[in-house]
Amino acid sequence: MSVLSTKPTIESDRWQVTGRFDEELVSKLPSSLRFIAHNGAGYDQISVAPCTNRNIQVTNVPSVVDNATADSALFLILGSLRQFNVAIANAQRGEFHRGLPLSNDPANKVLGILGMGGIGRALAKRAKSLGMTIQYHNRSRLSEDLEQGATYVPRDELIATSDVLSLNLPLNESTKHSVGTAEFKAMKPTAILINTARGPVVDEKALIAALESGEIAGAGLDVYENEPTIPSELLQHPRAICLPHIGTLSYETQKEMEAFCLRNIRAGLANGKLTTVVPEQKGLW
Structure with a gap:
């Protein structure tokens, strides 16, 4: 079982490397992948349907921000x-x-x-x-x-x-x-x-x-x-x-966003189910 954590901050070049997590990219992810923890409230960079089809649970950070x-x-x-x-x-x-x-x-x-x-x-x-x-x-x-x-x-x-x-x-x-x-x-x-x-x-x-x-x-x-x-x-x-997309770029908020992702991943690894998933996946696991 594996976990992927994503963080789409402007200072990171990760999205320039991978592009969107669309159907093509998701199809190339290893079969052992079960969780994608997205460190942000908006998760438009991730196509949820292909993840669901591969039994990959997706979580975002919906309230901390x-x-x-x-x-x-x-x-x-x-x-x-x-x-x-x-x-x-x-x-x-x-x-x-x-x-x-x-x-x-x-x-x-x-x-x-x-x-x-x-x-x-x-x-x-x-x-x-x-x-x-x-x-x-x-x-x-x-x-x-x-x-x-x-x-x-x-x-x-x-x-x-x-x-x-x-x-x-x-x-x-x-x-x-x-x-x-x-x-x-x-x-x-x-x-x-x-x-x-x-x-x-x-x-x-x-x-x-x-x-x-x-x-x-x-x-x-x-x-x-x-x-x-x-x-x-x-x-x-x-x-x-x-403003240069700084809405959540405060120390306290970034710290809690990362902690939220880690708590969710820990729950997934322990129980096989994330504590929270994106709305499109609610009730599926």
């Missing part, structure tokens, strides 16, 4: 609304606050969360402390306990009425480029897009066009379509804040 990612999203929300990146650039040029436009407070703004999982709920909790009103859309409505006062609305309404739209949904075939030209046209011209999920959820070319045309007011991004490349149109845009 919630707080760190929500912290990053909150930073992007505050930075975008208050235009802190423009202010920092002014200070670095020695201009202090001369010529800076007035920014916006988060209080009384509507935060729309597309994908109200663990990260979305952690973000909602933080945003409430800023006086923001929370609405969300999921494939299915949450229980009242999990909603914690957030309002469930249809997807189109969420996009059209949110002052800040935060993307907190997984990347898969149905969500790739699910936010594009039509969605940007539907958003308020004063709205801001926040993406701490996966870059390909957004049509990056459409986002750049929306920023340049003024269809939306700004963007706060931690993820991109072709990482580690960040388009210069985003990096240089005064109304875009670009």
Whole structure:
């Protein structure tokens, strides 16, 4: 029996060596392989169906990343609304606050969360402390306990009425480029897009066009379509804040993510079954 642990951090070149764990690659893995422990919440780099067909259990780290990612999203929300990146650039040029436009407070703004999982709920909790009103859309409505006062609305309404739209949904075939030209046209011209999920959820070319045309007011991004490349149109845009996919790159979070994987692997080796598996495999073992 063997175990494979994967860690898709930008500083690692592992994905450049192996590529995606697609059907072709999985078919070449040794027959003794029984567990793949993915050290991350998103696991779009792994094709689960071929693993399931070969009786390989796949686990990710679904909840440990919630707080760190929500912290990053909150930073992007505050930075975008208050235009802190423009202010920092002014200070670095020695201009202090001369010529800076007035920014916006988060209080009384509507935060729309597309994908109200663990990260979305952690973000909602933080945003409430800023006086923001929370609405969300999921494939299915949450229980009242999990909603914690957030309002469930249809997807189109969420996009059209949110002052800040935060993307907190997984990347898969149905969500790739699910936010594009039509969605940007539907958003308020004063709205801001926040993406701490996966870059390909957004049509990056459409986002750049929306920023340049003024269809939306700004963007706060931690993820991109072709990482580690960040388009210069985003990096240089005064109304875009670009972080280099650092949502979970804190010491405490990385330590617990690795410990989570190790505990899962230990359980698998001891019992033949991982403590947690990805949703597509739940109930199979």
